[in-house]
Structure formats: structure tokens, C-alpha cells
Amino acid sequence: MQPQGGESGMTLVEMLAVLAIIAVAAGATVLGIGAATRAPSVEAEARRLSSRLQSVADEAMVSDRPVAFTWDERGYAFEGSASGDDAAHGRHRLPAGIRIDMGRRRPPLMLGVDGTGVPASIGLRSGEDRWMVVYDGLSATPIPAPAA
Incomplete structure (x- = not known):
């Protein structure tokens, strides 16, 4: 036009x-x-672990299949999860500099089908930045780690 x-x-x-x-x-x-x-923070990793742990623990109860939480210096995984191949429940590699601290506990940590999973405090640290994920057998909660 x-x-x-x-x-x-x-x-x-x-x-x-x-x-x-x-x-x-x-x-x-x-x-x-x-x-x-933006570098990944310990708090963000603690929140991610908490939500994944809670999701898998709920799945274990609903599906009536126990799940094992395993870890090493590079990351963690959930074994026996019905949806273990998807991104939400598969192996997670921790960002460089962030380490998992389970004290003297050795893998695996069993998540029970009836909410009777073994309680645990899972530490995440990078330098002076420290967070914990407290798992009581039913729920997982991220909290700042107390000063040492």
C-alpha cells in the first residue's frame, strides 16, 4: 500500500x-x-538436597519400595527409586568446592517405606559456609549449621 x-x-x-x-x-x-x-551456594544445595530427599522419601512410602540414599565426595544419589532415571531423582554432582559431610556414617542411608527411615543430619560445606539437612525419617529440613 x-x-x-x-x-x-x-x-x-x-x-x-x-x-x-x-x-x-x-x-x-x-x-x-x-x-x-552466580556461583552455587551451600544454602541452595542444601535446599535442593532437602527437596529431593523429601520427594524420594514420599515416593518410597507411596510405592512401598525402600530407597537408599548414597553419597561420595562428588555428590549423591537415590538407589531403588522407581523414578531414579529422571533428573529429579537421579545422581546429583555437587558444584566444585561444596562437600557433603555425614560424619562417621557410611553409605547407604535407608529411607523406609513406612516413615521409619533412619534419622540423619547431612552436612554441606564450602569453606566457612555450612548448612545441614535434618532428616527425621519423615521429612527433610534445611537449616544453617551451628557454629563450630
Whole structure:
């Protein structure tokens, strides 16, 4: 369509559409850069472990299948989980610098089918930053570790 009266240019709607596209692209870039430069924290890992442990413990009770929580210096896993192959219940590698501390306890930690799993305090640490996941046989709760 030819512009009337010899005028050419963009309409207001076209201008707003272009600005919206630029704003979305800029927002995605800023959020992506922030996530890439943020180091994983011990608190975030403790919360992740807590939610995964709670989910698997609930699954053990519902499916009537015991699950073993195993760990080593690099991470942890849930063995015997019906959905052990999915990302939520599969092996999790801890970020560099974060270590798991189970004291003198040796793997595995059994999660019972009737809520009678062995209570445990699972420590996560990186330098002076320390958190614990307290598992009482039914639920898992992340808490800051007391000062040593």
C-alpha cells in the first residue's frame, strides 16, 4: 500500500512492537548473564538436597519400595527409586568446592517405606559456609549449621 500524501514512516503500533521485542531480548540477556556468573551456594544445595530427599522419601512410602540414599565426595544419589532415571531423582554432582559431610556414617542411608527411615543430619560445606539437612525419617529440613 502506498503512503498517502507522500508521507512514509512507521506507525505507532509498529514502533511499540519493535520496542517490546528489544525489551524482551535485553531482559533475557541480563537474566542469562546473572545466572552464568552466580556461583552455587551451600544454602541452595542444601535446599535442593532437602527437596529431593523429601520427594524420594514420599515416593518410597507411596510405592512401598525402600530407597537408599548414597553419597561420595562428588555428590549423591537415590538407589531403588522407581523414578531414579529422571533428573529429579537421579545422581546429583555437587558444584566444585561444596562437600557433603555425614560424619562417621557410611553409605547407604535407608529411607523406609513406612516413615521409619533412619534419622540423619547431612552436612554441606564450602569453606566457612555450612548448612545441614535434618532428616527425621519423615521429612527433610534445611537449616544453617551451628557454629563450630
